[in-house]
Amino acid sequence: MPETRQTLPIGPLLLIAMIIGVAALAFAYTAGWLSPARVSPARLVDAFTPPGKTPPLGHRRNHAKGICFTGTFEANGAGSELSRARVFTRGSYPVLGRFNLATTDPNAADATVRVRGFGIRFTTPDGQQWRSAMIDAPFFPVATPQVFYAMLQASGSKDPNAMKVFAAAHPEFAHFGAWAKGAPWTASYAEERYNGLNAFIFINGSGQRHAVRWSLVPEATPVAVTPDDLAKRGPDFLEEDIAQRVANAPQRWTLILTVANPGDQTADPSKAWPSDRRAVNAGTLVVSKIEAERDGPCRDINFDPTVLPVGIRTSDDPFPAARSAAYSVSFNRRTAEAAHYPRTATTGATP
Amino acid sequence: MIRRFAPWQRVLHWLMAICILAMLFIGVGMVSTIKPIYLTLVSIHKPLGIAILVLVLIRISLRVNYGTPPLPADLPEPLKLAAVSSHYLLYALMIAMPLLGWGMLSAAAYPVVLYGGVHLPPIAPHSDWLHTVLWNAHFCLAFTFFALILGHVAAALFHAFIRRDGVFQTMWSLSGSDKG
Numbered sequence: 025m026p027e028t029r030q031t032l033p034i035g036p037l038l039l040i041a042m043i044i045g046v047a048a049l050a051f052a053y054t055a056g057w058l059s060p061a062r063v064s065p066a067r068l069v070d071a072f073t074p075p076g077k078t079p080p081l082g083h084r085r086n087h088a089k090g091i092c093f094t095g096t097f098e099a100n101g102a103g104s105e106l107s108r109a110r111v112f113t114r115g116s117y118p119v120l121g122r123f124n125l126a127t128t129d130p131n132a133a134d135a136t137v138r139v140r141g142f143g144i145r146f147t148t149p150d151g152q153q154w155r156s157a158m159i160d161a162p163f164f165p166v167a168t169p170q171v172f173y174a175m176l177q178a179s180g181s182k183d184p185n186a187m188k189v190f191a192a193a194h195p196e197f198a199h200f201g202a203w204a205k206g207a208p209w210t211a212s213y214a215e216e217r218y219n220g221l222n223a224f225i226f227i228n229g230s231g232q233r234h235a236v237r238w239s240l241v242p243e244a245t246p247v248a249v250t251p252d253d254l255a256k257r258g259p260d261f262l263e264e265d266i267a268q269r270v271a272n273a274p275q276r277w278t279l280i281l282t283v284a285n286p287g288d289q290t291a292d293p294s295k296a297w298p299s300d301r302r303a304v305n306a307g308t309l310v311v312s313k314i315e316a317e318r319d320g321p322c323r324d325i326n327f328d329p330t331v332l333p334v335g336i337r338t339s340d341d342p343f344p345a346a347r348s349a350a351y352s353v354s355f356n357r358r359t360a361e362a363a364h365y366p367r368t369a370t371t372g373a374t375p
Numbered sequence: 376m377i378r379r380f381a382p383w384q385r386v387l388h389w390l391m392a393i394c395i396l397a398m399l400f401i402g403v404g405m406v407s408t409i410k411p412i413y414l415t416l417v418s419i420h421k422p423l424g425i426a427i428l429v430l431v432l433i434r435i436s437l438r439v440n441y442g443t444p445p446l447p448a449d450l451p452e453p454l455k456l457a458a459v460s461s462h463y464l465l466y467a468l469m470i471a472m473p474l475l476g477w478g479m480l481s482a483a484a485y486p487v488v489l490y491g492g493v494h495l496p497p498i499a500p501h502s503d504w505l506h507t508v509l510w511n512a513h514f515c516l517a518f519t520f521f522a523l524i525l526g527h528v529a530a531a532l533f534h535a536f537i538r539r540d541g542v543f544q545t546m547w548s549l550s551g552s553d554k555g
Contacts, residue, residue: 029411033536033537036532036536036537037537039395039536040529040532040536040537043528043532044525044528044529044530047525047528048525050400051400051403051521054400054403054404054407055403055407056404056407056408059407062407063408063409064406064407064408064409065406065407065408065409065413066406068409080492150492150496150531151486151492151494152486152492153486169409169410173409192492215403230467266516276521281422324484324501324502324506325484326483326485328485330414331485331486333492334491334492338411338414340411340471344412344414345409345410345411345412345413345414346409346410346413348413348414348417349406349408349409349413350409351403355483356506356510359503359504359506359507360503360507360510360511362503362504362507
């Protein structure tokens, strides 16, 4: 500008800088950059890998070893009493899922992993989905996601007493330890009962709400096998067994919806409800095909337990939100690392 | 007397300013926490993103229809260029961010839930590499968007407090006609 230069307007410049600075700070605070103690989904997922170790690139950060299945859910209609979700009206709906092991090592020997899991996605013709990830333990080791994070930190700690200190502070963990030590092992994914553990709110056609936890109860009779016997089997005996069984005949589970009594707590999955709670048999899950994970349909599916149909909602149980947040991070990381876990079938590469 | 933006353009500008700022704060906030508010924030983020996409399309049609008040003749050329190009970038981000978000959910095979049983169809095939590309773009452009908005606010205040050239008044205040 041709006019003579005035003195710099310090006041207005400072005001502008302050407004922009405050906005940037508020943004940084919201993003958690000023709060190193905030348990972010990324920190929770990081905690699965002890310091100095490499995470299982291309794989789920937990429940890293698994095998895909497809099949159907044959709803008998009884679940409609509890939820208006389409999946409970009488009919047959496609399912996709994954048998898995609660380990961060995708190459773990099957006999070395205590907890077995089960991810599933139900799809109904109204375009809705229901996803769930369950385990064979009857309750969860800890009461809150924050304590779960502390547990991961303790187990990854170099301090040899870290787990003892953690267990002393969280008595529910000993309860889980007793289950892990005492509960019988089986030699098959098909003989396991898989439990949802988290409580959800089911809303039926008349708007009534019930707190519900669900389980898949196997048709196959569980046969107890000692861990020593399992250790003598091949590293992938569970995957070979389920592939063989399903090749011979479809494998079945009954979907049981367990309804809380009024007053039952719903926020803490480390505490099972009393065994006399009402159970509704909602139908039969039929697993009819097994595929290896590497090229299988479950590989790039996130079994996020908050993908719910209308008629099921989250409760005051804080875990589904924390799991959803963490699964998302795990999904984003592993899909970005696919080169570390290359597909075989779709690339058409020559040997 | 300066020509101002048309009243509907001003209404939409300030409405979208609130939506977009809320959206950016919700976005960085939701991925920073494992608390139950995570689910609440995610459930706002998706429909709000689609709302912004719809609003920006309306806004562009208004802009095509009404145009914009001219910049002051004495504004130096580099600043004019910065003003014009940054507005094109802001519009591009308003369109791209919701589409990238929708696309990355599609590529991950998540249902795109607006509210309850109201879903949007997927706009991208289920693909891990495509998900990664879209997710990275959505993530990086979010920070670009916020930085650009800070620059936009700083520039607006520069016009208001320092140059006092009437540019700020073309958008400020919802009342009155398009003659300032």
